[in-house]
Amino acid sequence: MKQVSVYRPTTIEEAQALLTRHGGEAAVYAGGTDVLIRLKNGLTKAPAFLVDIKHIGNLRYIKEDGDGGVRIGALTKLSELEDSPLLAKKYPMLVKAIGMISSPELRNASTIGGDLLQEVWCQYLRGGYSCWRNGGYLCYGAIGDNSYYHSAMGGRLCYAVYPGDAATGLMPFDATVTLATPAGGKTLTVEQLVPGDMMVDGRIQSHVVRYNEILTEVAIPAPKTNVRTSFEKLRPRGVWDFAMASLALGLEMQGTTISDARVVFGGIAGKPYRERDVEGLLKGKTLAADLAGEILPRALVNAAPLKYNAMKIEMAKGLLASGLASLSA
Amino acid sequence: MIRIDAVLFKPAGILVDEHGVPFEDAPPAMAELASLGVKAIEVSALSEVELRRAVADAALAPDRVICLTDTEQGIRAAKAAGLRPVLMMNDPDDAMRLTALDPFGGVVSLHELPDFIRFVHRQSPESR
Numbered sequence: 316m317k318q319v320s321v322y323r324p325t326t327i328e329e330a331q332a333l334l335t336r337h338g339g340e341a342a343v344y345a346g347g348t349d350v351l352i353r354l355k356n357g358l359t360k361a362p363a364f365l366v367d368i369k370h371i372g373n374l375r376y377i378k379e380d381g382d383g384g385v386r387i388g389a390l391t392k393l394s395e396l397e398d399s400p401l402l403a404k405k406y407p408m409l410v411k412a413i414g415m416i417s418s419p420e421l422r423n424a425s426t427i428g429g430d431l432l433q434e435v436w437c438q439y440l441r442g443g444y445s446c447w448r449n450g451g452y453l454c455y456g457a458i459g460d461n462s463y464y465h466s467a468m469g470g471r472l473c474y475a476v477y478p479g480d481a482a483t484g485l486m487p488f489d490a491t492v493t494l495a496t497p498a499g500g501k502t503l504t505v506e507q508l509v510p511g512d513m514m515v516d517g518r519i520q521s522h523v524v525r526y527n528e529i530l531t532e533v534a535i536p537a538p539k540t541n542v543r544t545s546f547e548k549l550r551p552r553g554v555w556d557f558a559m560a561s562l563a564l565g566l567e568m569q570g571t572t573i574s575d576a577r578v579v580f581g582g583i584a585g586k587p588y589r590e591r592d593v594e595g596l597l598k599g600k601t602l603a604a605d606l607a608g609e610i611l612p613r614a615l616v617n618a619a620p621l622k623y624n625a626m627k628i629e630m631a632k633g634l635l636a637s638g639l640a641s642l643s644a
Numbered sequence: 645m646i647r648i649d650a651v652l653f654k655p656a657g658i659l660v661d662e663h664g665v666p667f668e669d670a671p672p673a674m675a676e677l678a679s680l681g682v683k684a685i686e687v688s689a690l691s692e693v694e695l696r697r698a699v700a701d702a703a704l705a706p707d708r709v710i711c712l713t714d715t716e717q718g719i720r721a722a723k724a725a726g727l728r729p730v731l732m733m734n735d736p737d738d739a740m741r742l743t744a745l746d747p748f749g750g751v752v753s754l755h756e757l758p759d760f761i762r763f764v765h766r767q768s769p770e771s772r
Contacts, residue, residue, distance in 0.1 A: 453750035459736070
């Protein structure tokens with residue numbers, strides 16, 4: 316593992332100054348369950364300077380805001396979200412999604428900010444192949460074993476899937492994040508935060524956060540009283556594994572009629588994949604047990620599976636069927 | 645910093661299929677390359693001699709030229725001519741085998757080539 320220097324700033328401004336000074340050689344260090352593994356994996360783009368933001372006050376909280384929504388500090392542990400009575404009461408689907416991330420040990424260490432911004436877990440990248448994210452100009456996942464960690468919805472140079480579950484679970488609530496930037500605070504929707512592979516500061520990443528920006532807060536609007544939600548995740552084992560496919564579903568109801576919908580798949584694309592065509596199809600429909608039969612043939616029609624991962628699309632459609640069925644019960 | 649001034653290729657398998665029918669991603673990719681100021685140069689064969697001649701005729705520096713190919717012969721000829729071979733990864737298994745020849749890079753579709761060049765151009769010691 317390469318030698319690293321660790322800074323321990325106590326203010327956001329100090330942290331940003333350090334990140335700015337070291338450019339691409341520095342990275343934010345919080346829970347460490349991603350960045351330290353990148354170092355252990357020996358990735359060429361792994362940082363030489365860690366800016367440990369755990370000593371910055373006021374970044375670890377879960378609190379209700381004046382509008383009935385909830386604000387979560389970026390340093391809040393996933394286990395704290397999982398155990399939060401406030402979140403359980405307002406957003407049980409999100410709590411379920413968080414509780415299915417990795418293992419209890421890792422949820423004790425991982426932060427919500429880190430989960431949102433984590434690097435992909437492609438076995439070729441983590442195995443040291445010289446790919447797009449590791450100093451090279453080729454995606455080995457596109458031509459090798461792409462059964463698990465790779466997109467079935469196309470790609471842009473890199474074909475790894477976005478691995479996080481928190482973003483998938485947050486998007487049906489129209490959650491937003493705040494970034495501290497040198498020019499001041501910036502608010503983005505979670506969908507804008509993780510739009511899929513982007514060239515940012517000369518590197519390919521799944522999110523838009525620049526090298527000297529810091530994610531500080533997640534904000535979730537007040538839950539609507541007439542919304543039904545569900546989250547399901549398929550993975551090889553019951554803990555630890557990333558999603559082969561997952562689905563966060565939110566249906567706004569007027570009586571038995573769906574008035575609005577959020578359909579967000581995880582584990583199948585380079586971003587949490589919001590299936591807007593299906594959302595449009597669901598609007599105005601009666602939520603009934605046979606609804607999936609009408610919707611499924613028109614879901615994920617833009618799928619572009621690689622050689623070994625067409626089953627991800629079938630899994631995702633299966634989750635859509637079971638999600639609609641569970642919400643109609 | 646690496647600069648790419650031109651892309652050199654044999655049309656069959658890159659721009660057109662074996663029947664001469666253009667791939668649908670070819671025209672937009674070629675237009676985008678032109679907008680980047682990158683020349684697209686067709687050659688009749690991927691041999692070292694042919695590649696050297698094409699590069700000389702266009703007055704290009706070989707290490708600033710990509711040679712798109714999906715064959716072992718193409719990669720070897722490009723390297724021998726001092727060009728940067730980029731795998732057109734039409735067949736996944738063939739492409740994985742050909743990575744053993746250490747090509748400069750690879751693309752799944754011609755559609756990716758402009759982004760490929762943009763990314764190469766944006767690499768610098770300061771980048772993260």
